[in-house]
């Protein structure tokens with residue numbers, strides 16, 4: 001199983017609308033993220049981070065600064081007993097590429113690097129409709145991490161677009177606790 005984890009709003013706190021995490025000083029892990037990552041990694045799932053970062057295209061940060069943030073993020077996750085196997089980011093402006101979510105370029109690239117990835121046995125974890133839409137296009141399961149009132153609005157939009165949301169949780173830790181039962185169910189479905 002592969003977990004495709006969005007970054008902002010999932011692993012770390014999102015900056016206010018229109019702003020970006022431009023340096024490590026602005027990177028703040030969300031409650032439950034590190035422990036959740038640790039539990040998920042311990043379950044043997046492959047852990048891949050897929051993130052839209054158009055602050056690069058807008059000149060708000062350099063690609064080097066972004067890579068520095070990811071290097072440090074991976075270090076802290078590892079120190080906390082977790083694991084992120086790879087990070088894929090889209091530095092482009094909307095409409096300029098095939099990789100900005102909800103497009104699927106980042107996921108396809110991950111599968112080139114890890115050929116045993118099966119999208120039907122993968123879960124996209126995110127906090128926006130574009131994450132849920134990417135999951136839907138790929139045939140992956142989807143998990144929405146958001147506060148209840150925001151989640152309700154996103155689920156309503158998703159339903160209107162025929163997009164499925166499989167899980168609604170408030171943190172990665174909460175999701176980590178639900179995953180074993182889900183994996184048991186899907187493996188049973190595969191057997192029948």
Ligand SMILES: [Mg+2]
Nearest residue numbers: 006008009127
């Ligand atoms: Mg996000």
Ligand SMILES: [Zn+2]
Nearest residue numbers: 090092097099
């Ligand atoms: Zn892109």
